[in-house]
Amino acid sequence: MRILIAEDDFASRKFMQKYLTNFGDCDITIDGEEAVEAFKMALEDNEPYDLICLDIMMPAMDGYQVLKVVREIEKENNRTGDEAVKIIMTTALNAERNIKAAFDMGCTVYCAKPIDLDKFEEVLKKIGITVEK
Amino acid sequence: MYRESWEKDFMQSYIGLEDNFLLENGYLVARLEEIVLAAAAPAWFSEEDINEIFRIMHTIKSSAGIMMYENISILSHKLEDVFSYLRKTYPDNQPFEELAAGILKTADFITAELIKIQSSASADGDSTDIITYLGRLLDKMNEDSESPVPEQAYEIPNQFYIAPKAGTAKKYYHIKVFYRLGTEMSNVCAYSCVFALNDITDEIIYKPANLENNDSAGEIMRNGFQLQFSTLSRIEEIKEIIESSSGEKEFEILDSSIEEYYRGFPESGVPDLVINLDDDWTDPDELVAGAYVIKKEGGKIKSMSGVPARSLPKQEMFQISFDKVNELFALADRLREEAGAVTGFGAGNDGTTNDAYGISNALTETVNELWRLVNSIKKVQFKSLFQKMDRAVYDISRKLGKVVQFNPESEEIEIGRNIADLLTETLIHLIRNAIDHGIEDKETRKAAGKNAKGAIELTAGVDGEEISIVIYDDGCGLDSKKIFAAAEEKGLTDGQEIDKYNAQDIYRFILMPGFSTKERVTEYSGRGVGLDIVVQNITSLGGRLYIDSQLGEWTEISLRLPRN
Numbered sequence: 001m002r003i004l005i006a007e008d009d010f011a012s013r014k015f016m017q018k019y020l021t022n023f024g025d026c027d028i029t030i031d032g033e034e035a036v037e038a039f040k041m042a043l044e045d046n047e048p049y050d051l052i053c054l055d056i057m058m059p060a061m062d063g064y065q066v067l068k069v070v071r072e073i074e075k076e077n078n079r080t081g082d083e084a085v086k087i088i089m090t091t092a093l094n095a096e097r098n099i100k101a102a103f104d105m106g107c108t109v110y111c112a113k114p115i116d117l118d119k120f121e122e123v124l125k126k127i128g129i130t131v132e133k
Numbered sequence: 134m135y136r137e138s139w140e141k142d143f144m145q146s147y148i149g150l151e152d153n154f155l156l157e158n159g160y161l162v163a164r165l166e167e168i169v170l171a172a173a174a175p176a177w178f179s180e181e182d183i184n185e186i187f188r189i190m191h192t193i194k195s196s197a198g199i200m201m202y203e204n205i206s207i208l209s210h211k212l213e214d215v216f217s218y219l220r221k222t223y224p225d226n227q228p229f230e231e232l233a234a235g236i237l238k239t240a241d242f243i244t245a246e247l248i249k250i251q252s253s254a255s256a257d258g259d260s261t262d263i264i265t266y267l268g269r270l271l272d273k274m275n276e277d278s279e280s281p282v283p284e285q286a287y288e289i290p291n292q293f294y295i296a297p298k299a300g301t302a303k304k305y306y307h308i309k310v311f312y313r314l315g316t317e318m319s320n321v322c323a324y325s326c327v328f329a330l331n332d333i334t335d336e337i338i339y340k341p342a343n344l345e346n347n348d349s350a351g352e353i354m355r356n357g358f359q360l361q362f363s364t365l366s367r368i369e370e371i372k373e374i375i376e377s378s379s380g381e382k383e384f385e386i387l388d389s390s391i392e393e394y395y396r397g398f399p400e401s402g403v404p405d406l407v408i409n410l411d412d413d414w415t416d417p418d419e420l421v422a423g424a425y426v427i428k429k430e431g432g433k434i435k436s437m438s439g440v441p442a443r444s445l446p447k448q449e450m451f452q453i454s455f456d457k458v459n460e461l462f463a464l465a466d467r468l469r470e471e472a473g474a475v476t477g478f479g480a481g482n483d484g485t486t487n488d489a490y491g492i493s494n495a496l497t498e499t500v501n502e503l504w505r506l507v508n509s510i511k512k513v514q515f516k517s518l519f520q521k522m523d524r525a526v527y528d529i530s531r532k533l534g535k536v537v538q539f540n541p542e543s544e545e546i547e548i549g550r551n552i553a554d555l556l557t558e559t560l561i562h563l564i565r566n567a568i569d570h571g572i573e574d575k576e577t578r579k580a581a582g583k584n585a586k587g588a589i590e591l592t593a594g595v596d597g598e599e600i601s602i603v604i605y606d607d608g609c610g611l612d613s614k615k616i617f618a619a620a621e622e623k624g625l626t627d628g629q630e631i632d633k634y635n636a637q638d639i640y641r642f643i644l645m646p647g648f649s650t651k652e653r654v655t656e657y658s659g660r661g662v663g664l665d666i667v668v669q670n671i672t673s674l675g676g677r678l679y680i681d682s683q684l685g686e687w688t689e690i691s692l693r694l695p696r697n
Contacts, residue, residue, distance in 0.1 A: 092297075092363075094150070094296075094297055096150050099294060103292050107292070108291070108292060109292070109293045110292075110293070110294045110295070111294075111295040112294075112295060112296055112297035114297055114298045115295070115298060116295055116298035117298075119201060119295045119296075120295060122201060123293050123295060126201075126289060126293065127293070
């Protein structure tokens with residue numbers, strides 16, 4: 001399982017990394033631009049990510065921009081349906097408009113902060129991210 | 134510190150997805166019940182009903198799926214499936230009672246789960262029994278049908294939403310710091326405050342923002358220094374940190390919200406509030422925008438917070454018509470303009486004096502209108518309580534095997550939201566009594582030459598300063614001899630003979646605690662819970678209750694409640 005975490009806040013980043021390491025190899029970026037770069041590189045190397053965790057409020061490129069670009073690149077490369085990477089947006093923004101916008105742009109899970117870990121675990125199961133043996 | 138413009142745009146719609154889920158589904162479930170009750174008389178779901186129920190269940194299924202309330206989602210799917218079948222086949226032999234029962238079970242289940250979510254309990258209800266019930270119903274309809282429709286499997290949604298974990302949320306604060314008169318380089322003091330707070334928060338916004346510039350010192354001394362941030366730390370810790378930063382100061386910690394945080398500080402030049410309770414503002418010339426002071430009690434820190442992180446239950450919500458919101462907005466807008474006129478009073482740009490009398494009149498008028506409107510928002514139409522009563526009649530009459538026609542009618546009467554529940558409960562109690570004790574079973578009614586269908590009428594109207602509510606049933610009426618005998622036996626009659634009492638007085642015995650002439654105890658109107666509770670409720674609402682009856686023909690209970 002290959003996982004990319006894009007998060008500018010140190011504490012959140014550390015937490016996500018620690019938590020998601022159980023599920024696979026985690027790469028970390030601290031802004032949106034870098035996240036897009038990492039995504040492209042992984043695709044070119046033919047080792048695409050299975051999961052991207054995106055913060056929304058990030059410098060350089062925000063989570064929405066990253067989400068949009070990632071889905072566009074996938075479309076160009078015909079990676080849709082089950083082949084498309086699962087994207088979880090993690091954010092303190094919890095207004096309906098934010099959530100609708102994220103869903104419209106193709107995010108898989110919208111997870112408001114502070115993260116409800118029970119539900120987070122449940123959702124990972126539902127979207128097919130399971131603990132590596 | 135970056136703040137993209139879209140964030141502000143998005144933040145303009147503040148209601149969270151979970152709140153919206155509760156509100157919308159609460160409405161849809163009420164609508165389900167309404168459809169069933171309206172269809173009960175013909176005992177038939179029209180094509181329109183079927184389509185609407187299908188759509189409602191589809192909507193609930195999708196939103197509950199996204200919110201990961203699987204028990205609600207799967208149940209909704211099942212009912213959707215049943216109605217998908219009906220939509221496709223529209224059979225002539227529609228099993229109305231079974232369908233109605235299935236819908237009401239589903240609606241009740243979802244309502245119970247929504248209440249749990251609302252109060253932050255886990256929505257852990259088990260819907261398998263209802264799903265099984267609906268599955269059997271669907272199978273049976275399919276068996277009876279010449280063109281069976283295959284069952285649709287539940288599909289796991291492909292998008293999910295996780296609501297923020299309750300109770301642990303960061304709290305938002307808005308802090309105002311005032312440095313002691315004569316403080317030098319207050320901008321540096323302010324910076325030390327920001328620096329110290331950095332440890333407990335991810336991001337702080339403050340005003341004035343240009344602290345490295347010494348010019349900001351003047352502004353800080355004039356208007357104070359303001360900060361906004363969110364933190365998991367407790368208020369005592371925040372206080373300690375601010376106190377330990379440089380400079381002699383007083384400060385105020387105000388509760389804030391994510392919305393306020395993203396809104397940032399009010400535009401400069403627009404005072405957010407003028408609060409000065411100590412000074413007498415007799416000289417209007419002093420009242421210039423920006424010259425406001427936020428006074429604190431002598432040296433004491435006035436904290437409006439201090440409560441540990443707000444834990445749930447969440448706010449109770451209700452729906453409000455768009456018209457009223459628009460009116461409210463228009464009034465708020467007018468108030469703002471008029472408040473502007475007051476603030477600018479005497480300082481007209483064109484040198485003319487403003488008309489103090491006119492401004493004051495307009496302001497009073499607007500405030501009164503606002504009061505009336507807000508007051509009306511706190512009220513509901515009496516008619517809106519009918520659905521709950523309808524539902525009670527539906528359930529009780531079926532349970533007791535009686536056929537009842539319930540006819541509620543009301544003038545336009547507004548009652549307070551706060552008493553609506555108690556009043557509804559009380560009226561349902563009376564209706565329940567009427568069905569159980571008043572209305573006879575079909576055979577008895579036929580033998581007595583009455584319509585097999587019993588009638589219960591509820592009539593409400595305004596009478597002067599009072600609201601009058603009358604509940605009439607064409608049942609067996611009250612037997613004053615039996616009532617008197619029972620009262621005598623219970624020692625309620627002071628040893629007097631029956632002919633010393635008039636009928637009204639005798640009827641009043643049934644209102645006494647513990648009084649009941651009914652031998653049979655049913656689930657709905659047991660012996661113990663009697664009319665005395667009703668009397669208690671009515672009295673607590675400041676009202677009175679009267680009984681009249683004609684043995685074998687009718688009973689009428691009248692309530693008189695004060696309008697306010």
